Amino acid sequence: MDLRLALPVDQVLPKRAQVAALGVGLEVYLDPEHLEDDALFHRLAHALGRAPSVHLPFWNLDLLSPDPEVRALSLRRLLFGLERAAELGADRAVFHSGIPHGRTPEEARARAEGLVERLGPVVRRAQILGIRLLLENTHEPHPEALRPVLAAYPEALGYCFDAAHARVFSRTPEPEAWLSLRPEHLHLNDTDGVYDRHWNLGEGILDHPRWLPPYLDLPLVLEVRGHPQASLEFLARLHQGLDVSLTEGA
16 A cells, blocks of 8 residues: 655655654645745655655645735745746645535535636646645535546546545535545545544444445545554554444544
């Protein structure tokens, strides 16, 4: 399995030994607070022995904001994030659509159509840099809010599925509808169904054994706030076809 641990960019070097001991790869979150730290990225570029994926900046970014300054900032941040990803030798870059929470299906569909045009420079830059760009579900009410964007760039844009986001933020909580978008990258954690808890797998209600096995050959990124050992053991048992009920906490 291609297992990766999500870490903020400033935590990669301090936790390098732990990551090596776990035998996993990395997905590096490009925290805007550190995005312009040239010395940090120089050290990281020489320290990483395996191509990471990255998570591009997302806080307060919206390519479709009614404020032109926010739109411009969002584009600059995403493009600069791709440059940093290339410095790290990243193979993949995950990003959010920027849709605010609580939009109606009609609003979400209209945003998707607008995003197709605004996303063009980001898609082109990722292609030039040789980085696979992946759109992650976040606050969209249903998968149809992403489908037009993915369809507009069938060769250049892939889909990253986050089951916790679907459960907590969308109006389509079950995985199957989202999986119809054919993900090629997964963000994994567990939740109580109310909050985006980032628990270890098996501690919440997402019932990974029911839907995850067909996707175990994809890059699997653990986005957990505690030590990930429980999730790694959960996935190892699932991969071996073993019962994981004993590891489930809720």
